Amino acid sequence: MNAAVAMAGIQKAFGGVPVLRGITLEVAPGSILGLVGENGAGKSTLMNILGGNVQPDAGSISVGGQPFSPRTPADARTAGIAFVHQELTLFGNLTIAENLHLTRFPRRWGLPWIDRRASVRQAADLLARVGLSQRADMLVERLTAGERQLVEIARAIGAQARVLILDEPTTSLGAVERGRLLSLLRELQDAGLAIIFISHELSEVLQICDSVVVLRDGQVAGTGSASTFSVQSLVALMVGREVRQLYPPVRAPGNQEPLLEVRRLGEPSVAHEISLTLHRGEMLGVFGLMGAGRSELARMLFGLDRHTSGDVLLEGRPLSGGPAQRIRRGLAFVTEDRRQDGLCLEAPVADNMTLVHLAALTRTPLRLIDRAALRAEVARMSTDVRLTRAAPHLPAGRLSGGNQQKVILAKWLLRPPRVLILDEPTRGIDVGARGEIYELLHRLADTGTGVLVISSELEELTGICDRILVMRQGEIGGEFPRDRFVREDLLRAALPVRVSG
Amino acid sequence: MPRPLALRLLEAAPLLLFLAVILLFGTQSAGFLTAANAAQILAQAAPTVIVAVGMTFVLLTAGVDLSVGALMFIGAGVAGHLAIAGYPLPVSIAVMVAIGVAGGGVNALLVSRFGLVPFVATLATLYIGRGLGRWITETRAMNLPESFLVIGASEPLGLPLPVWAAAAVAVAGQCVLSTTPFGRYLYALGADPEGARKAGLPTRRLIAAVYVISGACAGLGGLLALARLGAVSPRFGEFYEFDAITASVLGGTSLYGGRGRVLPDTVVGALLIKTIFSGLVSVQADPYLYPLITATIIFLAVAVDSARSRLAARLTRRVIRVDA
The missing domain is CATH 3.40.50.300 (P-loop containing nucleotide triphosphate hydrolases)
Structure with missing residues (x-):
């Protein structure tokens, strides 16, 4: 045949x-x-x-x-x-x-x-x-x-x-x-x-x-x-070599000092009474099926979408306004669609990397961009996120998925954020780059940043998180500390429940 | 999922605005709400409607054609010479449309073959066209023989011939857009050019076609405008590009491509503009106000367009939970 x-x-x-x-x-x-x-x-x-x-x-x-x-x-x-x-x-x-x-x-x-x-x-x-x-x-x-x-x-x-x-x-x-x-x-x-x-x-x-x-x-x-x-x-x-462990070793969870507190967040047809606390230095996972409202939660936290009820507090102070204000307070958000939302694909890697914190790379008195400082920062971040082989002048669209994601991470980590929210951070990314991204996130959490990871992959979340919240139908359906990470339980908590009436 | 009221209201905004304008001028001026005035407005709007139909095709592909007014001018200049030299009317008509098609062909070549940005390419043909037109007319006004005015003056079935022509072009345009593969390709191309290429659509030919169509519409529109005025002035056809773009966008065509209809949207947009100016004349408004009013209309058109797309984006957001 x-x-x-x-x-x-x-x-x-x-x-x-x-x-x-x-x-x-x-x-x-x-x-x-x-x-x-x-x-x-x-x-x-x-x-x-x-x-x-x-x-x-x-x-x-x-x-x-x-x-x-x-x-x-x-x-x-x-x-x-x-x-x-x-x-x-x-x-x-x-x-x-x-x-x-x-x-x-x-x-x-x-x-x-x-x-x-x-x-x-x-x-x-x-x-x-x-x-x-x-x-x-x-x-x-x-x-x-x-x-x-x-x-x-x-x-x-x-x-x-x-x-x-x-x-x-x-x-x-x-x-x-x-x-x-x-x-x-x-x-x-x-x-x-x-x-x-x-x-x-x-x-x-x-x-x-x-x-x-x-x-x-x-x-x-x-x-x-x-x-x-x-x-x-x-x-x-x-x-081509024996793989090292894909997930980094289990880390000691951070102290229990609350960093980001979400209280009874609500928006009709989207979110219902969502409450959660992200602690300093914590890796917190959010698991859920497609359409459970995870990305919508992230967008609300970052000020992209509004919510009609509830509060968000960062270090005890209310968080309000749009993304610009929230970035100033120390929030960072890696979206799920890196080509659409995360990068200017035609722009060079260096421009993408310095987009968020460009103002920090200027010189007084005229606040012109300090080219030398910019180059130095780009070089430092490229090493930091293990962005190999990618020349800073190359358009970001020419990089592989894994390297694109590293550019986005570098953009946010140029000035370490207090809270980093990631939505499907390793979607379509190869095994090698994944491992490096996980390590990077752990290093970041070790410095006290609170990391909120949204993912559809249970293995990923159980591999890197200290605690996992499960969302279903726009609300929190369960909370699992590391010692209770059981795949079946997590998945069951994510399955939709029948709404009566 | 039924479309929410707010979105439907915004989508009906051009029509509502149209009604409001008619009501406003109707109460302000006795002569406004008459059949004669309505026919007058329709006849005035006919050239704009035809040019705007062509423009809608171009806008659907996220392009723009700034050269339409200049093409009208060249066509009118040549047709004027022919008419004065005694050639029969059909020759002038054919030549005007042919010049529109040829000019559109130049735009098509520049945009689809050489990859120029439509704005720049058609801006260039706009200037070239204006220059050519002035050379052809020797920058003098040309008065056409009586025979030319027949087109504008004849009234089959009680409406001026240009109105019938505009209606025919609009209906044909909408049929092409909504019922032929070519029309549906244009929507696909406007929404996602790279995706259209990957889907195997003949993207270059499609882009070329819309500029040729726009040129042909400009030729035809120029003919009707010429038949109304009976003369070619050095400023013939000026600002038609803006009228056409405003009519399309006011009617609901998106400047970003992939969204818009000829019927009723573009036609309503064109009638709306002409009604406003006719109304201003009938209430004897200060002519210095006209540019301000034009600016307001354009602003309104774009504001409504973006409000509409923002609201549509928000309302089509996924429903995650069914609240009690």
Whole structure:
């Protein structure tokens, strides 16, 4: 039987720097191939070649036994290759049906008009297949991230894809949506699709994939049936050395001096009587499913969204005003969407790093920017957050996810904050950079900063936090000190409770 | 989820404003609320409506076309020469539209092929167009023969021909936007150009097309304006770009792309502007007030636009819990 996709000897260099050095892989119809590797290992480039976004320098590809050399994304689509990107590519101002049919609207009698009724009907069928219960003529901007992901997959199915590439499909999903997505992939597999699954969630890869290819520095570092690997062995192949412990050693919790106190915070349909205390030098985790209101809580604490009731106190004094005032009081906030909210992607690393505390890098009397001090600070912070290889003049958008996140951290840590709030700090970040970020956070907490970490990953929170709060449906559903970190208990506290009436 | 009242009110703001303006001038001036005046306003608005329809296409892609007034001027100059030289009317009409299309083609080339920022590219064609127009008209006013005024004067089914033309263009424009793949592509492109490219849409051709459409609309609008005035002055077509942009934005088209409609939005916007100025004339307002009023309208348009998008963003926020 022909492989659905076979790539052989693929090479690619960008500006003389080799990114892919002879990659060979195969995926059979009706099977799921896991593609793993650290950020920068070449996964995205490889899949961009298959998706027609990038042309290889050498090597050959065949799809269903036929030689295949896509020059545009449209070529790849014609060959039956569907690519679900890490960043969702739906158009919020169009309806679900329009998004599903964007490049192949149904028409009638050869007229130039869209047959809207047929479009909505076909879309509804596709939505039923992926298990999304929304109307097909609903605007996409009104869907949640998880629902949009399902629409993306529905689009791939609708395009009669034979090969489905999923790049980090579960990062924006909560536990329930994640489970639904994985079972959907199994169904598609049974229907004969070849699926390439790119993910940093190694346990998920092992759970769902038939075979795994590990990339390292543009080469295949290991390949084989998924049952022959463990998370540990995958990680070892990815980093090329025996992994050190991913999570830093358990730290002695800080003293019990309250730093940030939240009292009965409320906002209709968003938050209900949220009370919590973050202590000096504490690592406090906030766990919850997608849509539990964690990010909304963070935004309220940082002054981005308003709350109608309750108070927030920092060191005993009420915290009010917008982000600017709160930053002056010592708050810092690393948002969940680093490309959208966290960075000016076109601006150089140095500018991004000094954005928040630029005023501190000026010289009297005219308050002009002190270039020498700025360079020195950028160099100091780059070392501090272990930002290797990234020249300060490079646009931030050119860095890998892990390095981008380090730039954001450096921006806030240039002047150490009293309270650091992080929302999904390691989403889509490779194992090596993760470990370094965890260490950095611990060092920060050791100096007395209160760190509030929001995450959908239980392992991460239990690995680095002193205490975990669980949110569900806009309220605090449970509190767990370190000695009571039991995965099952935490997850149970996060599951929604039925609202009567 | 039903759309909340506040958002619906803001979305209906142009229409409400329109009604308020009509009421205001209606009570202030006896001659204002008459069928004759309404027909007069419609006829005055016709060229602006047509140019604004083209502008809406451009704005949907997050671009802008500042050259429309200048293209109208060139077209009018050439058509004027032809008419005076005795060429039949259809030749002048065809030439005006062709000049609009050609000018739009230059914009299309500059923006989609050479990647110039639309503001700068069309600013350049604006100046070039003005210069060319002055050269063609030798900076003199041209009076057109009677035959040209037929377009403006004929009234099939009781309404001036330009009104019918504007209505036809608006309806056709809205049909293209809401029922053809091309129209839906424009919304996708305006919302996320990179995403549109990745989705395999012919982004360059789409961008090129909107400038050509805008140019064609400018040619047609210029024709109607010329038929009304009967003369080409050196200032012919000036400020049409701003009228068209204001009409679109006032009607609800976003300057950031991806949002807006021709019907009813842009048409309401254009009628609103013309009604206000007609009303000012009918109450004999101080002409020095006009620029102030224009400024207020533009300010209002943009303020409403941003209030609308802010409110929409807040209201479409996820509901996390159902409060009792």
